[in-house]
Every structure is written in structure tokens, then in C-alpha cells.
Amino acid sequence: MLARRILGALILVLVLGVPASAREPVSGLVVGPAGPLAGVRVQAVETGENALTGEDGRFRLELAAPGPATLRFSLAGYKSLTRRMDEAATDVIVSMKPLR
Secondary structure (H helix, E strand, O other), X not given: OHHHHHHHHHHHHHHHHOOOOOOOOEEEEEEEOOEEOOXXXXXXXXXXXXXXXXXXXXXXXXXXXXXXXXXXXXXXXXXXXXXXXOOOOOEEEEEOXXXX
């Protein structure tokens, strides 16, 4: 009986005492001069996690590490962009410019 109580208390401490390690997913829209851009690579610089935009220019990136994130947006024929996002930011709209 005592062992059960100790085990229960230990589990409670572990569950309540450990902060969440993941942050909210970041999602957004990437556009160019003619509208949404498909196939843009969106990469979290700190962790290497990445996603691609769909035909509608939208992406969703699950970030395991809490805190701010630096996102790099790249697509052949366009200037790469880097955006710093604080932890509270979960949605972004990015406009990419073609190379000249």
C-alpha cells in the first residue's frame, strides 16, 4: 500500500512538474507577385525541421523545441527570406520576390 502511494505521488510530480517541451505549430501562407507559391521550403534554422507549402501556398510546421524560432523560406528562382518568430507567434504571411 505504501509503495502504491509513493508511486502515485512520484507520477503526479513528474506529470505536473515537467513543463511542456513542444510549442504550438507554426502555419502560414507564402505568396509571390502572382499569388500563392507552391513548393516553398520552410525550415526551422535551430532544429532543421521543415515543411513544404502546398498548391495553395500554405504550410504547417510542427516545432518540437519551445521558445522563439527562426524560419528560412526558400524556393528556386526567388530570394530566400529569414523570419524570427517569438514563441507566441503561430501564423505568418510571407511575400517572396523573384530573383532578377
